[in-house]
Amino acid sequence: MGYSLADWMIYTIWAIFGLMIIDFLIVLFRSFWQGSFHPSFVLGYLKDILYFILPLNVLVSMTSIDPTGYTLLVFYFIGGLAVIIKYVLDIKSRFES
Numbered sequence: 001m002g003y004s005l006a007d008w009m010i011y012t013i014w015a016i017f018g019l020m021i022i023d024f025l026i027v028l029f030r031s032f033w034q035g036s037f038h039p040s041f042v043l044g045y046l047k048d049i050l051y052f053i054l055p056l057n058v059l060v061s062m063t064s065i066d067p068t069g070y071t072l073l074v075f076y077f078i079g080g081l082a083v084i085i086k087y088v089l090d091i092k093s094r095f096e097s
Contacts, residue, residue, distance in 0.1 A: 005073065009060065012080035016053065019087035020045060026094050052083045 001007070024045055031037045059076045066072045 009073075009076065012077065012084075013053070013056070016056075016080060016083050016087070019084060019091065020048065023087055023091050023094070026091065030094070052079075052086075056080060056083075 024042075027041055028037075031041065056076055056079055059072050059079065063069075063072045
């Protein structure tokens with residue numbers, strides 16, 4: 001486990017994908033056990049990858065043209081933290097209902 005900036009960027013993506021998988025499994029098992037299983041719920045997660053993960057990857061790929069060297073990285077971590085909070089709140093709401 002490293003503590004460099006690149007390591008923290010990887011940990012952020014791992015956290016997002018890990019929380020996304022946990023949320024996916026909760027929805028999958030609940031819909032399966034309730035008998036309302038329909039494969040279309042997967043499309044929401046594909047849309048989340050398109051709307052949340054892809055922009056983070058674009059920010060990372062644009063860091064080479066950032067004149068300050070840290071502005072896009074700050075936006076990356078703010079965006080990553082926002083996505084992590086979104087999934088934590090989604091998981092919490094699924095256990096409350």
